[in-house]
Amino acid sequence: MPVFKDGLPCNRDAHEDLIRKLRELLPPEAVLTDKEDLRPFECDGLSVYRRLPLVVVLPETIAQVQAIMRFCHALQVPVVARGAGTGLSGGALPLSDGVLLSLAKFKRILHIDPENAMATLQPGVRNLAISDAAAAYGLYYAPDPSSQIACTIGGNVAENSGGVHCLKYGLTVHNILMLKVVTMEGELLTIGAETLDSPGYDLLALMAGSEGMLAVIVEVTVKLLAKPERAQVLLAAFDDVYKAGEAVGAIIAAGIIPAGLEMMDKVAIHASEDYAHAGYPRDAEAILLCELDGTNAEVSEHIMKVREILHQGGATEVRTAANEAERQLFWKGRKSAFPAVGRISPDYYCMDGTIPRRQLPHVLRQISLWSEEYGLPVANVFHAGDGNLHPLILFDANKEGELVRTEEFGQRILQLCVEVGGSITGEHGVGMEKINQMCIQFKAPELIQFHAVKAAFDPAGLLNPGKAVPTLQRCAEFGAMHVHHGQLPHAELERF
């Protein structure tokens, strides 16, 4: 028998009642219940997790969102909010007994304010559309996740999305000013302000990366930046991955903060080159792409310096993009690394750990040892500037046991990231995918604190339940909790 929530039995009648009432709140075309209509909502960008929701609603006003939330809260029906569905951690995975709230109809740019360099947007506005609209004023929106053509600003806030320019320009949290959100209880809150800070606790920081667990984002005000006068890319080849890693540290030690600093290993270089024909050197063990931006004068000065550092660091070749077309081509190779790897292997599993940069040689060495041990090749793509590692484990899901081995391999990589002082996720979020690994990164009292933070916004626990923060019960079953001398920490605490 389907249930709405643990311990809350429900039957077909209750479902029909729910749908009937949602139809009273919304126009007929905004409530989807047919299987084929629900299908596009069954997963996000992480398609190994799929589930059909009970019903999909597509409101188009804030008042409608509030009405839906109030109503679901009264009936104790869980709600999962969804933007473009490009997330990579299963954060928007629906619940079979819950409402899937799509914000797809909230796609208007409400206001661009060039004088104050800010823009107010509905949550369904695509990331790239913001920069397109701001371009007329010489402005742009800095965070540029790889899915920026499709992903939306509401989802970017929920995931605290990054991109290739994080080291210099920060993540989403550094580039937003104000949000309007609707709580599970249907309350409309303004968080942050159009001013550079706001009174009270920094709830804006808490909302960024909250993975749809705290409130539904219905409006976003972002900061816009002046477009740099010039951007230039250098490509350096190395005969040794570790030399490339050292060069990254040397550039930063010289006091230069590149706009982007990306590294790829040999497997990734070959896959990308076959796919995008960016002119990458095939004989290299690793390449670095280093983008410098700023004023003309500054970029010229920094290019000279970085070229010198790269040569001193043992680069076998350093190229500077001759023009904008070549700059785009250099980037095209990097940006198509994922689909390129998808072509050389039936399946791949993308990891998203972060590490202190100095640990790179150690971590890469360990990954390559495990790669041999598991018999699974790995392509390494690395946001080298900010320590965000994306090892892509190549496997074939149709081969017996290969997925299980891949997941085990992946888990060891994430565990290693935590051991060396990093994190299990740099930018993709926890969602469903890394919920078990949260037990590695956090101790029981920290997880309890996270649950308490959620309860401050959503006391009933109905918004995107079961994601992002594991229960202690789950961690105990996963067996990865910080167990000392065979005893669970805080054995006196209730496991929920």
Place this chain on the structure above:
Amino acid sequence: MLERDISETLQQQVHNAVVNGAPLKIEGGNSKTFLGRETHGEILDVSGHRGIVEHDPRELVLTARSGTPLKEIEAALAEAGQMLAFEPPHFGDNATLGGTIACGLSGPRRPFCGSARDFVLGCKLLNGKGEILRFGGQVIKNVAGYDVSRLMVGAYGTLGVLLEISLKVLPRPAASHTLIQECTQAEAISKMSRLLSQPMPVDAACYHAGHCYVRLSGSEQAVKHAHEHLGGEVIEKSEPFWHALREHHLPFFGSANPLYRVMVKPAVPPLEIAGEWLLDWGGAQRWLVSDEPVAVIRERVATVGGHVTQFRGSENNGEIFQPLAAPVLVIHQRLKASFDPHGIFNRGRIYANL
């Protein structure tokens, strides 16, 4: 350099406070007691919990215990050619890192380079149950769990005791020039607002006593070219001016009347409120010395979507910070209860009922 980890002592004091139901007043260097509302309780002295735990210049990350003097951190960074890019005000010789982060204070660079909260990467926290918790980390990108470390910035210690803080640090610019131009407040506002949409290496802009000051920082060439483009007279040795602005040492801040911090969108035209004005943060943070009642000031500022803090010289038991909307206050109260269930930390420091 004195290094000491007294987290166990602090933890014991929190346990005792819980048992005795006695509130605690968290204190570091005692340089920012004037900020916010008055709070009472036994002093929890964090100033002995000090020392830089880790600083690897190549990682652009520094981790230090909260009682570490800010000047000690700045000196260590300067030695490595680095800095705290949010240019924090000290407001006293004994300022600590913990107090700076708890109060969320940032200096003139803030609108161009980011705030104290923007540079926080992680923290070790002592909550109101006496538990030591770690959030965030020492890496620039980390989205595991809610961003509790940034929530602590500007919470004035009401949610817990910061024990250790990891910050992103940046290289110091190779060159820095300050340009000065005589103008009216309205002219300065439009000039500073235009800087926001120009790709210029500006890292501070203010309006004071009939002059607009713009600081350019970056590579030698970048600063030189930007100066040629923007025009204006160069002030030699401008560092003391920015320091005096940041630390409120300019004569403007010595007035007998109360000092208000008025936050508005940077391009908002001059506000018609009687008093003296000094505009920092490119017009986004405006200092007002005025004898108008705070209610009148708040009402006027609200019409342009801003908010007001009674910064200095007001009664320290009133509405020092802008009152919150009722549903937002409810979230604040629930968060307070979740971190500090017995209500022992800095009671009433930001709002009467927190």
